[in-house]
Structures are given as C-alpha cells and as structure tokens.
Amino acid sequence: MTPEDGLSKVARTDIKDVLPVTDARRTELEGLIARVALGDRAAFDALYDATSAKLHAICLSVLKDRPEAEETLQEVYIRIWQGAARYASNGLSPMTWLITIARNRAIDRLRARASRPVTAPEDAAAAVPSDEPSPESATIMAQERRMLHECLAQLAGPQAGAVRAVYLEGVTYADLAEREGLPINTVRSWLRRSLLRLKDCVTQ
Amino acid sequence: MNDEVQLTPLEEDEALAAELALGLLEGAEAQAAVDRLSTDPAFAQAVRDWQERLAGLADRLTPVMAPARARQGIRQRLGHALPPLENDPLERAPWWRRPIGALSGLLAVAAVAAFLWLPGQDAPSAPRYGAELVAQDTDLRVDARIEGREMRLALQSGPAAEGRDWEVWWIGGDGAAVSLGVMPRNGEMRMTLPEGMAPSSQVSIALSDEPEGGSPTGQATGPVVAVADLTRL
Structure with missing residues (x-):
C-alpha cells in the first residue's frame, strides 16, 4: 500500500463511526454506567476505554488545542463518575449523555477563554427526571440519528455548515453573524428555520 | 432567509428547545428557558430530543485516544490512585491490605512463581503482530509491535521536523480511523489497546505529519507519510 492509499483511507473514515451505536452497545454502556453509579472502578475503567477517544475528539473539535482538550477530558470523566447515579432517570441514551457532558464542558x-459568560444550560434538561425513553422512543431516536446526515445534506451549504459549527465547534450567534457579515437577528432567524427544517426532515 | 414569515407558537417552542440544547441562548433568555424545563415536561422532552438528535453530529468525528496520563490524572483527582503516603489512615484498609488479603496475596504470588518455574510449561503466548512504517522519500522508520493488547511503537529514524509531530493512526478493517496519539521524539510509545480495537491483518497503522502536539482538531490535517498493514508474527 502506498501512502496515497493510506491518505484516502484516512479521509474516508468519516463515513462510519468506529463504534456504531447498536442496541448491544447501548445496553453495554447502560450497564457500565449503572455500575459506575455504585462506585465500581473497574466499570469506570471499562467505560473510559469504550468512550474516551470519542469524547476526546469532541473536546478537541471544540477547543482545537490538545492540552486543553486533555484537561477537559479529565473534567468530563470526573463529572461522569459523580453524575452516573443520576443518569438512569434522565431519559437520554448513554452515548448522548456522555457526548453532551463532553460538549458542554468543552464549550464552557x-x-x-473568550471571557464570555459561561452558559451551558443544556445539562439542566438532563437533570429533569423523565419517564422516557420507552423502547419505541429509543428506536425512533436511533432512526432520526441515521437520517441526520442525509437531512443535513438537504439544507443549503451555509446552513448545514452553521449547524455543524455550532454543535461541533461551539460557535455562537455572534460568531456566525461576524462570519456571514449579517446582523445577529438575521442569522438567528435563518438558523432557527434551518433547525426546524432539519427536525421536519429527520422525523418525517 | 425570509424572516418576514413569523414562526407559529409551536415552532417557536421547538426552535427555543433546539437553541437551549445547542447552548445558543444567553442571559435572561437562557435563564427563562432553563426555568421552564422544570415546569413544562413537554418542553424538557423537546430539549432532550434535540440533544439526542444532534449527538449524531459527533458520529463523524475521528476518535482520538488521549495519552495515558489523562486517565492517571482522572484516577488521582478521584482518589482512585493515590500515592502511598497520601492514603487516609482513618480509612478502612481494603481487604487486600488486611492480614487475610495479604496472605492470599502471598499465596497468589507463590502460585504464579510455581507456575513460571515449572519446567516444560510455556505461558500461553498472546498473538503477536508487527508493522514496519517506512516513508518513501525520507528516512522515517517506525516499528510497531503488538503482543496481546499491548502495543509498542518505536521511532527508529527520521524524527518529525521542528514544530511538527508524527501522529499515529489505527485504521480498522472497515476504514474507520482512531488517532493513537503522537509519536514521542525519542524512545517508545507504549499503550494498552482498549476494548473494540483488536489487532488483525485487516488493520493498518499510518503516520501523518501534524503540528507539534498533534492535529489541533483531532482530524488528520497533514499528509500521511507512512502506512503499513499489521502482519501476524
């Protein structure tokens, strides 16, 4: 194999996740989190092995700085250890819960860093007890996740790019406004519409 | 971009839920939305649905393994791996520190020693794999060895240029890549492969040229300078 083959191979990897979200994996992660909630260090190690490379990638995507991402990753796992007991009642799938913690810490x-007021209110939703997810709703959400990339591709380029940048890089309305040379309210209006279209598409 | 058309109240709620999930709200508006979570279960569910939906965006990020010191840091901060003198003397000794534990520990050591010393009995050997990564136009050469789940990478020659580093990628049989971190400038890199990353001849190891410390985004930014398939030794 030549280096060029290798490059294309690396570049192609975004098509598939290394660890696809399957029911078996979901059950396994839920089991690990439940054991972590009881203070099981071996389960915590196993959870770290299974998920840290992904959560580290999220921290890096937002922070674009290796030492800061590594430091944030540590904070994320400390939070996971401390919050595992509350996981069962929050109604999120395990990977979403973990990803959300990593993203929120990185964005904080x-x-x-930009001495902006720290706002990561998303944690609050997970803190509200929920009756969900029923098995059906878990299946529906899994289906929506499969549709997500297809539906993003149906949005106009700048809109899809903005949704990705907001989620994966922590971009704000002010950043988007500056980037597009538009007033904040205009940017907000088109991003909200894009999000609604995205939801219509994935839930249809 | 036709913002003349007003959103319906339902659409307003849905957009607000998405903005809260994304962390786009600020100040009083953020506070009001957070307060609403505890009084409006439908709104809280809408926010969770957005979290679930958007988490799929992270699927496309190439996983990047953190250095071993990150796990060590977590253990220390949680008190799972305290240096000996930092143990709390009032804490109840774990079972292996108590006499019965120490005794069974000794027995275990004796059993292992006996096993190792018994003639004619080889310890079951774990499968071994290797790869030799060689660049085509420089003297870069890295040897990779895997025994069981332990992986070692050694730079034989050709360190990265000043201000650059070689980043190591594990490319699974399905083409999915994981960054294993950055090649040390001298000496070896050792790691334990986590669950889900099994060595096989379908796997290849690649090196890419990245800024010092590794790709700042976690995704390969520089060219791949060497790549080789794992071979069973």
Whole structure:
C-alpha cells in the first residue's frame, strides 16, 4: 500500500463511526454506567476505554488545542463518575449523555477563554427526571440519528455548515453573524428555520 | 432567509428547545428557558430530543485516544490512585491490605512463581503482530509491535521536523480511523489497546505529519507519510 492509499483511507473514515451505536452497545454502556453509579472502578475503567477517544475528539473539535482538550477530558470523566447515579432517570441514551457532558464542558472552557459568560444550560434538561425513553422512543431516536446526515445534506451549504459549527465547534450567534457579515437577528432567524427544517426532515 | 414569515407558537417552542440544547441562548433568555424545563415536561422532552438528535453530529468525528496520563490524572483527582503516603489512615484498609488479603496475596504470588518455574510449561503466548512504517522519500522508520493488547511503537529514524509531530493512526478493517496519539521524539510509545480495537491483518497503522502536539482538531490535517498493514508474527 502506498501512502496515497493510506491518505484516502484516512479521509474516508468519516463515513462510519468506529463504534456504531447498536442496541448491544447501548445496553453495554447502560450497564457500565449503572455500575459506575455504585462506585465500581473497574466499570469506570471499562467505560473510559469504550468512550474516551470519542469524547476526546469532541473536546478537541471544540477547543482545537490538545492540552486543553486533555484537561477537559479529565473534567468530563470526573463529572461522569459523580453524575452516573443520576443518569438512569434522565431519559437520554448513554452515548448522548456522555457526548453532551463532553460538549458542554468543552464549550464552557471555550467561552471562559473568550471571557464570555459561561452558559451551558443544556445539562439542566438532563437533570429533569423523565419517564422516557420507552423502547419505541429509543428506536425512533436511533432512526432520526441515521437520517441526520442525509437531512443535513438537504439544507443549503451555509446552513448545514452553521449547524455543524455550532454543535461541533461551539460557535455562537455572534460568531456566525461576524462570519456571514449579517446582523445577529438575521442569522438567528435563518438558523432557527434551518433547525426546524432539519427536525421536519429527520422525523418525517 | 425570509424572516418576514413569523414562526407559529409551536415552532417557536421547538426552535427555543433546539437553541437551549445547542447552548445558543444567553442571559435572561437562557435563564427563562432553563426555568421552564422544570415546569413544562413537554418542553424538557423537546430539549432532550434535540440533544439526542444532534449527538449524531459527533458520529463523524475521528476518535482520538488521549495519552495515558489523562486517565492517571482522572484516577488521582478521584482518589482512585493515590500515592502511598497520601492514603487516609482513618480509612478502612481494603481487604487486600488486611492480614487475610495479604496472605492470599502471598499465596497468589507463590502460585504464579510455581507456575513460571515449572519446567516444560510455556505461558500461553498472546498473538503477536508487527508493522514496519517506512516513508518513501525520507528516512522515517517506525516499528510497531503488538503482543496481546499491548502495543509498542518505536521511532527508529527520521524524527518529525521542528514544530511538527508524527501522529499515529489505527485504521480498522472497515476504514474507520482512531488517532493513537503522537509519536514521542525519542524512545517508545507504549499503550494498552482498549476494548473494540483488536489487532488483525485487516488493520493498518499510518503516520501523518501534524503540528507539534498533534492535529489541533483531532482530524488528520497533514499528509500521511507512512502506512503499513499489521502482519501476524
């Protein structure tokens, strides 16, 4: 194999996740989190092995700085250890819960860096007890996730790019406005519409 | 971009839920939305649905393994791996520190020693794999060895240029890549492969040229300078 083959192979990897979200994996992660909630260090190690490379990638995507991402990753796992007991009642799939913690911590740090007021209110939703997910709703959400990339491709380029940048890089309305040379309210209006279209598409 | 058309109240709620999930709200508006979570279960569910939906965006990020010191840091901060003198003397000793534990520990050591010393009995050997990564136009050469789940990478020659580093990628049989971190400038890199990353001849190892410390985004930014398939030794 030549280096060029290798490059294309690396570049192609975004098509598939290394660890696809399957029911078996979901059950396994839920089991690990439940054991972590009881203070099981071996389960915590196993959870770290299974998920840290992904969560580290999220921290890096937001922070674009290796030492800061590594430091944030540590904070993320400390939070996971401390919050595992509350996981069962929050109604999120395990990977979403973990990803959301990583993203929120990374964004907190990003905004602290810019001395912006720290706002990561998303944690609050997970803190509200929920009767969900029923098995059906879990299946529906899994289906929506499969549709997500297809539906993003149906949005106009700048809109899809904005949704990705907001989620994966912690971009704010002010950043988007500056980037597009448009007033904040205009940017907000088109992003909200894009999000609604995205939802219509994935839930249809 | 036709913002003349007003959103319906339902659409407003849905957009607000998405903005809260994304962390796009600020100040009083953020606070009001957070407060609403505890009084409006439908809204809280809409926010969770958005979290679930959007988490799929992270699927496309190439996983990047953190250095071993990150796990060590977590253990220390949680008190799972305290240096000996930092143990709390009032804490109840774990079972292996108590006499019965120490005794069974000794027995276990004796059993292992006996096993190792018994003639004619080889310890079951774990499968071994290797790869030799050689660049085509420089003297870069890295040897990779895997025994069981332990992986070692050694730079034989051709360190990265000043201000650059070689980043190591594990490319699974399905083409999915994981960054294993950055090649040390001298000496070896050792790691334990986590669950889900099994060595096989379908796997290849690649090196890419990245800024010092590794790709700042976690995704390969520089060219792949060497790549080789794992071979069973």
